[in-house]
Amino acid sequence: xxxxxxxxxxxxxxxxxxHRYVPLDEEIASLYIGGKGYGTRLLYDRTEPGIDPLxxxxxxxxxxxxxxxxxxxxSNRFAVVCKSPLTGGIGNATCGGSFAYAMKRSGVxxxxxxxxxxxxxxxxxxxxxxxxxxxxxxxxxxKGTYETQQILGKKMKHAVVGPAGENRVLYAGIVSDxxxxxxxxxxxxxxSKNLKAISLEGNRKLEMDDPDAFKAYTKTVRTLFAEHPHxxxxxxxxxxxxxxxxxxxxxxxxxxxxxxxxxxxxxxxxGEYMEDHELKGVKSSCIHCPVTCGxxxxxxxxxxxxxxxxxxxALMGSNLEIGDLxxxxxxxxxxxxxxxDTISLGATLSFAMxxxxxxxxxxxxxxxxxxxxxxxxxxxxxxxxxxxELANGTKRMSEKFxxxxxxxxxxxxxMSAYDPRGSYAQGVEYATTNRGGCHVQGASMxxxxxxxxxxxxxxxxxxxxxxxxxxxxxxxxxxxxLCIFTSYGMxxxxxxxxxxxxxxxxMLSKAVENLGPLFRLSQSIKGKPMLWWEKWMTQIxxxxxxxxxxxxxxxxxxxxxxxxxxxxxxxxxxxTLPDRMLYEPTFPGMTSGHPLDQLLPRYYRNRGxxxxxxxxxxxxxxxxxxx
Amino acid sequence: xxxxxxxxxxxxxxxxxxxxxxPQAENVKAAVAxxxxxFRERGQELAPLSRVTAVAINGVLVQHRRGMRTPLRDGDTxxxxxxxxxx
Numbered sequence: 001x002x003x004x005x006x007x008x009x010x011x012x013x014x015x016x017x018x019h020r021y022v023p024l025d026e027e028i029a030s031l032y033i034g035g036k037g038y039g040t041r042l043l044y045d046r047t048e049p050g051i052d053p054l055x056x057x058x059x060x061x062x063x064x065x066x067x068x069x070x071x072x073x074x075s076n077r078f079a080v081v082c083k084s085p086l087t088g089g090i091g092n093a094t095c096g097g098s099f100a101y102a103m104k105r106s107g108v109x110x111x112x113x114x115x116x117x118x119x120x121x122x123x124x125x126x127x128x129x130x131x132x133x134x135x136x137x138x139x140x141x142x143k144g145t146y147e148t149q150q151i152l153g154k155k156m157k158h159a160v161v162g163p164a165g166e167n168r169v170l171y172a173g174i175v176s177d178x179x180x181x182x183x184x185x186x187x188x189x190x191x192s193k194n195l196k197a198i199s200l201e202g203n204r205k206l207e208m209d210d211p212d213a214f215k216a217y218t219k220t221v222r223t224l225f226a227e228h229p230h231x232x233x234x235x236x237x238x239x240x241x242x243x244x245x246x247x248x249x250x251x252x253x254x255x256x257x258x259x260x261x262x263x264x265x266x267x268x269x270x271g272e273y274m275e276d277h278e279l280k281g282v283k284s285s286c287i288h289c290p291v292t293c294g295x296x297x298x299x300x301x302x303x304x305x306x307x308x309x310x311x312x313x314a315l316m317g318s319n320l321e322i323g324d325l326x327x328x329x330x331x332x333x334x335x336x337x338x339x340x341d342t343i344s345l346g347a348t349l350s351f352a353m354x355x356x357x358x359x360x361x362x363x364x365x366x367x368x369x370x371x372x373x374x375x376x377x378x379x380x381x382x383x384x385x386x387x388x389e390l391a392n393g394t395k396r397m398s399e400k401f402x403x404x405x406x407x408x409x410x411x412x413x414x415m416s417a418y419d420p421r422g423s424y425a426q427g428v429e430y431a432t433t434n435r436g437g438c439h440v441q442g443a444s445m446x447x448x449x450x451x452x453x454x455x456x457x458x459x460x461x462x463x464x465x466x467x468x469x470x471x472x473x474x475x476x477x478x479x480x481x482l483c484i485f486t487s488y489g490m491x492x493x494x495x496x497x498x499x500x501x502x503x504x505x506x507m508l509s510k511a512v513e514n515l516g517p518l519f520r521l522s523q524s525i526k527g528k529p530m531l532w533w534e535k536w537m538t539q540i541x542x543x544x545x546x547x548x549x550x551x552x553x554x555x556x557x558x559x560x561x562x563x564x565x566x567x568x569x570x571x572x573x574x575x576t577l578p579d580r581m582l583y584e585p586t587f588p589g590m591t592s593g594h595p596l597d598q599l600l601p602r603y604y605r606n607r608g609x610x611x612x613x614x615x616x617x618x619x620x621x622x623x624x625x626x627x
Numbered sequence: 628x629x630x631x632x633x634x635x636x637x638x639x640x641x642x643x644x645x646x647x648x649x650p651q652a653e654n655v656k657a658a659v660a661x662x663x664x665x666f667r668e669r670g671q672e673l674a675p676l677s678r679v680t681a682v683a684i685n686g687v688l689v690q691h692r693r694g695m696r697t698p699l700r701d702g703d704t705x706x707x708x709x710x711x712x713x714x
Binding site for chain 2: 230231234235239240241242243245246248249250251252261262267270271272273276293309310311416422439440443446450451452454456458484485488496497498499500501506509586587588
């Protein structure tokens, strides 16, 4: 058995109420690692083209990777893969908490849930005895994710859906602890299977190739993280909300349905403000994570609960022109409890507000006014009234009511909170990422517009290179499965602590900006493991892993996702940005929007795709992508 | 002419206000000098709070214009920018 893996896949047929354990496919594991990569391979191989994402033929795949179950910082996330009901293409999401750790200790790498239960059902997996129990969940149906987990108790770890998933809201997520696998509508797929919860426990140990080296090195990494200006300091103090004032100052904070990039009240919804006025505690709800980016705030009538993260602060704050943090706290709690992705929810609400303002939709919410928003969020989750329309997301709403030019989605997935008009590489990433308009499938913005480097985010240099490297890296990270925040540690403390206007800093940024193809070349070298995830993978699995290996595997996963999308009819014509991003300038002197038309052909070339955006046979062969 | 300077969170806590309106500032360097003077008037020092902070005009870092000598125009917003990470 491969080291670092439990060695088993659990296949569950909900319709037949049967299960079986099968050996992990070692060839897939060696080519795709685990997590998202393994899940994507299974999805591609096991499904016919054109299946209904909300039908019984769409498998819901929960997958861990070799780093899960270990004590490596930021290593306890699981991936969920299925066909997305929101985009019709590849769907995936990852989630922190403690479920991944427990899943691995229950002796399972991957759980494939297929079919559909006849009535609301939940599943318990006892990893000590390998006993699987199908239980009636009628009494839990309709309950929120927090109450559901409370009823299920603390003995096991749970992955559950709320009313949004049950009612097939197309951006429903799967909640575990206080975390959510939010994107792509994975919760709607779980709800469509009448599956309310998966609970599991176990006490099996992870077998490593070199446990002593792993233990010693992990201690070093913990120290590195503790001393890192972002992971060890600002993330701890301000959570991810510490980025609000930065994106606002860079004019890329979504405001009024992405009409603008600057919000006058941004400071009132920032992580710094939260720390000073509302913070009730700092919490790492992800097991073994020293970063503790989680916030705790108080919501009236609910007590101390998880606070909003950056994406929620932006999409449900500035993007709705709401500068009242208490309101965002409340909506964040509500969305988590109902089981909805706050990025898609916030963007859909702002789209509805703009439609309403233009007289294209009758809706009782408007920009800058919190009245009616809580009620509408509940209506979305329960598909009541106009909420039933919003439950389908911006793409479908724009097809029905108009406004495609200001419907802020890519491929059907609502865009995250970094305006690409001030972050060109991020724009290319949004346009090309296989699951749609998302930021954590590469996080290019960290290198160009919010992190410590000061490269120019508004020229063409490197903007078609950064996304390739970052998307590949993210594919690998989501397959190990690590948190994408781990990649923020790549830029050493020394650079963070430099004066950005100093000669050295400016020269460094200039040098990086002008590296061009060297940037990608430097990532293709299969040498010794250098970064922590490469070393951990080597120590745990015994297979040497370096930046070159990571890029190759990540590229393989990305191209397989691409081939899946092409198979499902989500072609290169969907590699685009909303018209508002392409044609409406937000910076003085800017005559248009994001220059995607100039960057996309370069991106395709860098990927080894033809001019039409299709991976060439040579590229697929080189990466060993079998389709 | 009017230029708005948006302070960082730490700066605004020290200064007591979030923004400083400048009736006149030839360039960024002059604007920052006026902000330093305004801080001193309130018994505060800007330098420790701006040590690892970049400066942007209307969202664009001055490094990508003409540095601290970038001329300012009526209606410009100058902001202090901290590097951050999140998602």
